[in-house]
Amino acid sequence: MLFYIFLLWTMISLTTFFMGNSSVATLILHLVMLIIGGLIYKDDFLAAAIGFSLIYSLIVITLIISSFLYNILSQNISLINKSNIFFITIMYFPQYILAFLVLYKKKSIYSLYKTIKSRNSSIIYLILFTIVLDFIASFNAIINAKDNPIFTEIILTLLFIFIIFIIIYFSNIEKKSKEIELLNSNLEQNISSLRKLKHDYGSQISYLYGLHLMGNYEKLGELLKNIIDGNDNIINNIVVSNDTSIISMIVNTINLKDITVFIDENADLLETNVNELDFQRIVSNILRNSIEALDGSGSIKINTYYSFNYFVLKIQNNGPEIPDKILNKIFDSGFTTKENKESNNGFGLAIVKELVESYNGKIQVSSTDEFTEFTIYLPTIK
Numbered sequence: 001m002l003f004y005i006f007l008l009w010t011m012i013s014l015t016t017f018f019m020g021n022s023s024v025a026t027l028i029l030h031l032v033m034l035i036i037g038g039l040i041y042k043d044d045f046l047a048a049a050i051g052f053s054l055i056y057s058l059i060v061i062t063l064i065i066s067s068f069l070y071n072i073l074s075q076n077i078s079l080i081n082k083s084n085i086f087f088i089t090i091m092y093f094p095q096y097i098l099a100f101l102v103l104y105k106k107k108s109i110y111s112l113y114k115t116i117k118s119r120n121s122s123i124i125y126l127i128l129f130t131i132v133l134d135f136i137a138s139f140n141a142i143i144n145a146k147d148n149p150i151f152t153e154i155i156l157t158l159l160f161i162f163i164i165f166i167i168i169y170f171s172n173i174e175k176k177s178k179e180i181e182l183l184n185s186n187l188e189q190n191i192s193s194l195r196k197l198k199h200d201y202g203s204q205i206s207y208l209y210g211l212h213l214m215g216n217y218e219k220l221g222e223l224l225k226n227i228i229d230g231n232d233n234i235i236n237n238i239v240v241s242n243d244t245s246i247i248s249m250i251v252n253t254i255n256l257k258d259i260t261v262f263i264d265e266n267a268d269l270l271e272t273n274v275n276e277l278d279f280q281r282i283v284s285n286i287l288r289n290s291i292e293a294l295d296g297s298g299s300i301k302i303n304t305y306y307s308f309n310y311f312v313l314k315i316q317n318n319g320p321e322i323p324d325k326i327l328n329k330i331f332d333s334g335f336t337t338k339e340n341k342e343s344n345n346g347f348g349l350a351i352v353k354e355l356v357e358s359y360n361g362k363i364q365v366s367s368t369d370e371f372t373e374f375t376i377y378l379p380t381i382k
Contacts, residue, residue, distance in 0.1 A: 007036060023138030024151045027158065030056065030134055046123070050116055053126045054109065055102065060133040062098050066091050067140050111308040111380070118266040118305040128166070135159055191260055246276060247302055250283045257296040267304040271380045272311045278355050285348040286315050286374050293319035293372065310361075310377040322367040330365060 011032045019025035034052060041048035070090045102109060116122040138155045212220055245265050269279055283302075290300050294317055301316045322330070333350040356363045361378040 011036070019151070022148055022151045023142060023155045026137050027134050030130065047117065050113055050123060050126065053130050054113060054116075057126070057130050057133060058098055058102065059095065060130070060137055062094050063091070064133070064137055064140060066094050108308070111306070114306040115308055131162065135162070246279065247283060247304070250280050251287065251302075254284060254287055254291070257291065259291055259294055259297060260299045262299065262301045264302070265304045267306050267311050269311065271306075272359070272378045273381060274359050274378055278359075282352050282355050282376065283313070283315070285352045289348055290315065290317040290319065290372070293317060295319075306380070307377070309380055311380050313376040313378070314373060316371050316373040318371050321369045322372055327365060327367060331363070
């Protein structure tokens with residue numbers, strides 16, 4: 001650790017000695033600090049990069065604002081140009097305040113860190129944001145004629161390369177998005193084919209059972225062999241990112257009919273105070289409601305992630321849109337849209353709301369002509 005600290009100090013000293021506070025030095029120091037931080041925390045480079053980028057962003061934003069204020073005030077008050085005290089006050093004092101706020105609000109910073117880490121796309125955007133801040137800081141030096149002309153040319157060249165990179169990066173994202181849409185379309189077609197295959201197997205099983213009742217075991221054995229030789233795949237309509245998760249276990253206990261469930265978990269229930277049995281009741285009640293809305297066919301997406309101080313659970317189905325007048329009453333105890341209003345109907349979602357609020361959580365529901373989505377926020381352990 002001491003070696004890496006010494007190495008960092010050496011690199012910073014050499015860079016500032018040869019380049020001063022130039023625009024190029026800003027980019028080089030950013031890269032050096034990121035690399036050395038990665039070497040120190042090489043076992044979890046991603047976590048180190050997120051933490052560094054968060055604090056780095058706050059520092060650079062503060063410096064940009066301070067520099068902007070200093071330049072405005074120094075142009076209007078001539079005596080300020082001769083005052084080092086004013087320069088130190090404007091440029092460095094806010095950094096001490098920032099350091100205090102970061103330490104004071106470290107739990108909030110950590111919550112933001114977990115939120116970013118649970119969403120892969122947010123990590124890329126954070127790193128790109130820090131690079132944009134570097135260019136803003138660099139142009140601040142260029143505009144105020146404090147930069148070497150050679151360094152200015154380098155920065156402009158790097159900016160051009162960065163813009164090209166951004167264009168290519170987002171073009172690839174758009175391309176992959178279209179590929180995913182095509183894959184989803186193909187997946188829906190495959191699911192439809194599997195449903196037909198499942199129906200055919202049902203007919204075959206009924207016929208085989210008839211042979212069994214008639215005692216025609218020779219013919220029964222022959223047909224079974226043909227089926228095994230023809231296709232030995234097992235139809236499974238649950239797609240999960242973690243087979244051992246509590247959500248996948250809950251889903252496996254429910255009759256999904258011909259509904260496909262996609263599960264993507266990026267948060268741990270252990271980070272909350274929620275009882276596992278209560279969580280099972282929350283998920284299963286919403287799932288059963290979604291299955292009824294889909295009327296036996298469709299898809300359900302279940303996603304978990306962190307959002308600041310909350311564990312977020314989203315359950316989305318592609319069923320019909322729910323009218324606003326029903327949405328406003330959907331969590332009311334005893335409310336149901338079923339024609340057969342039995343005494344045990346209309347309590348599932350009311351129970352969900354009660355359970356969520358018992359843990360100081362929040363539940364929201366939204367519905368469009370494309371999907372209906374339940375979003376649950378459960379406080380994480382502080």
